[in-house]
Amino acid sequence: MRLKYPFVLFDLDGTLTDPFEGITKSVQYALRALGIEEPDRRRLARFIGPPMKESLMEFYGMSEEEALYGVRKYRERFSAEGWRENLLFDGVPQMLSTLRDAGAFLGIASSKPQIFVERILEHFQLSEYFDLVCGSELDGTRSHKAQVIAYALQQIGADAASVVMVGDRMYDLDGAAQNGIDAVGVCFGYAVRGELSVCPHVYLAQDILSLTRFLLRKEDMPLPFSSDVCLHTPRLCLRTPRLQDAPEVFQATGDVRVGKNMRFGTHSSLSQAEVLVKSYLDGKETGTCFPFTIQTLDTGQFVGLFAFRREHASQDTLHLSLFLSQNHWNQGYATELLKVLKPFAFHVLGAHELRAYVLEYNKASQRTLEKCGFLLSETQSLEDSSQKLLVFTAKTG
Secondary structure (H helix, E strand, O other): OOEOOOEEEEOOEOOOEEOHHHHHHHHHHHHHHOOOOOOOHHHHHHHOOOOHHHHHHHHHOOOHHHHHHHHHHHHHHHHHOHHHOOEEOOOHHHHHHHHHHOOOEEEEEEEEEHHHHHHHHHHOOOHHHOOEEEEEOOOOOOOOHHHHHHHHHHHHOOOHHHEEEEEOOHHHHHHHHHOOOEEEEEOOOOOOOOOOOOOOOOEEEOOHHHHHHHHOOEOOOOOOOOOOOOEEOOOEEEEOOOHHHHHHHHHHHOOHHHHOOOOOOOOOOHHHHHHHHHHHHHHHHHOOEEEEEEEEOOOOOEEEEEEEEOOOOOOOEEEEEEEEOHHHOOOOHHHHHHHHHHHHHHHHOOOOEEEEEEEOOOHHHHHHHHHOOOEEEEEEEOOOOOOEEEEEEEEOO
């Protein structure tokens, strides 16, 4: 069985290497030539990724003429010394070697001028791993990521479904979408918080190891439930639960307003919440549960728990379980979560069907599911209750 993505295109800056020192010092040099002093190089990290000319115009309100002069001054320093003020992320050579041994075609798609890309790859002794290197030209040709990816795809000549773009900024993910290919975001680069989660992607990798594991997936192979994944929505962070979450879980599950909507009912003790969290973690290890603790992105405040469940590890029907603490109701969080988790289930976990269960009186949850593309498929009777349990489903394709 072949790799899910036999052709892998990598961004360079922020994905394979950390160019912070060289880029920010060169931007400082260019700004100084334009009469602008910026002593805090951390403020210049936003220049890592997008085209330099557009960045100067956007961030400093420059005219095109001023920005072009800034680009020339930037390259003056970068070509002399900035290009080597660069660090290789740990594990990159091993990842590339492993992918090559698995039969992957590896390419670079960077909006950095190709002459610098090739120089940096040689410097880090990475050139041998790549079958194709595509960058921009010094005259501005292919300065946008979508243009670079389009050019790379022309050179490869492969079916779009067999190619994936790997990058750390929205320009990488959006550029991939514009060219009809899947994208993987890496969370160890220079994206601002929440940037990648709102862009089209099939996976967000927290480190080189998880990225390697994802890229080694075979065709039609779902992501193992034992994998650690952290997802983001515009306002929320989803991470693997911990037993230490139990007190915050109990604050929610011990609330009768929350408990009446849950199939397990209202919890009366902390130990019950501990059992619930442990069952999620045990299911994760056996491949029958993929759980997330939900927190606010800005403050880390506990919001709720979410889980995909299945009866056995090879099943491609996933059952959804979600509860939010009462003080986070009516804020649009459930819709926001499902917009990220639904494609994650289909494209990353390999599900073919999702099933969600709602009590008949819970009209708000029914509207949320319908808004997110779920259809009412079944009505079930509950023992010792006059309420009906409604089953909503969504299917891939």
